Amino acid sequence: MKLGAFEIHALSDGTFGLDGGQMFGVVPKVLWEKKLPPDDRNRVRMGLTCLLVRTGQYNVLIETGIGDKFDAKHAEIYNVNHSSNLLDDLSRHGLGVDNVDIVINTHLHFDHCGWNTRRQGTEIVPTFPNARYFMQRAEWEHALHPNERDRASYLEEWFAPAEPQTVFVEGACQIAPGIRVEIAPGHIRDMQCVWIESESKRACFISDLVPTRAHLPFPWIMAFDLYPMDTLESKKRLLPRLAEEDVLIVFPHDADVPWGKLVEVEGKLAFQPVAEI
Numbered sequence: 001m002k003l004g005a006f007e008i009h010a011l012s013d014g015t016f017g018l019d020g021g022q023m024f025g026v027v028p029k030v031l032w033e034k035k036l037p038p039d040d041r042n043r044v045r046m047g048l049t050c051l052l053v054r055t056g057q058y059n060v061l062i063e064t065g066i067g068d069k070f071d072a073k074h075a076e077i078y079n080v081n082h083s084s085n086l087l088d089d090l091s092r093h094g095l096g097v098d099n100v101d102i103v104i105n106t107h108l109h110f111d112h113c114g115w116n117t118r119r120q121g122t123e124i125v126p127t128f129p130n131a132r133y134f135m136q137r138a139e140w141e142h143a144l145h146p147n148e149r150d151r152a153s154y155l156e157e158w159f160a161p162a163e164p165q166t167v168f169v170e171g172a173c174q175i176a177p178g179i180r181v182e183i184a185p186g187h188i189r190d191m192q193c194v195w196i197e198s199e200s201k202r203a204c205f206i207s208d209l210v211p212t213r214a215h216l217p218f219p220w221i222m223a224f225d226l227y228p229m230d231t232l233e234s235k236k237r238l239l240p241r242l243a244e245e246d247v248l249i250v251f252p253h254d255a256d257v258p259w260g261k262l263v264e265v266e267g268k269l270a271f272q273p274v275a276e277i
Helices: 020-024 072-077 086-092 137-144 156-165 228-244
Strands: 006-019 043-054 059-062 102-104 117-120 123-126 132-136 166-169 173-176 179-183 192-198 201-205 248-250 259-265 268-272
Touching: 006 020, 006 086, 006 192, 020 043, 043 086, 102 173, 102 179, 117 156, 123 156, 132 137, 132 156, 132 179, 137 156, 137 166, 156 166, 228 259, 228 268
Parallel strands: 059 102, 102 132, 132 166, 201 248
Antiparallel strands: 006 043, 043 059, 117 123, 173 179, 179 192, 192 201, 248 259, 259 268
16 A cells, blocks of 8 residues: 555565464463464464565565475474465565565564575575665574573574674664664564654554554463563553554554554554555
């Protein structure tokens, strides 16, 4: 859709599955299964949404999905389905890997940076040879030295080969005209949301602060989150603002609806699908 003078496109790297209990934390299954029905292994279907922003000056890619480097065992564990993939979706918009100018990862979990790199013969190389990759320095350091609780979420070869092209930032900053990042702690300490603004129209790629529409209620917080009380505070700070300021919200993992807006209904925030701004 058009966002002021920009074009934004929701691209898909397919779907994958995560345990429903992990996705909803303290929320009872009798409640969350009405929103996202699990399969016979208790996995819920998750989208892998990446956002292409065409500013006229830059082709900006926010997130790179799960990629294609999983072996058969892990692809089956996570129920990876590449009925669509990021590179094919880029091609449908007339772009090859050489045409991406900027890559922004909100964080470096394997389902957000999978196509940062790809196999080339026996090597793993940056997928986007002409791009600058933007990442919070503290998240990069944590990804290289994770703790026991989140070690399985970081796969070094997914992101480390792109280090020579990576620009490290610290905290809130502008990446390009109309595109900036801010920290939204909770899921991890240094996760960044991405704001896009053109001609007074705004969108926010909210990342895993709100992975799907089902996670909009403040206490619906993933068990994956390292700092759940910070997630709660970040949601209370950010979500009412998105509703009040009429900002398009982009979800990373909603398998059916990539974006929409928030409206207040009887004192509660509700999701409203949109076709155009």
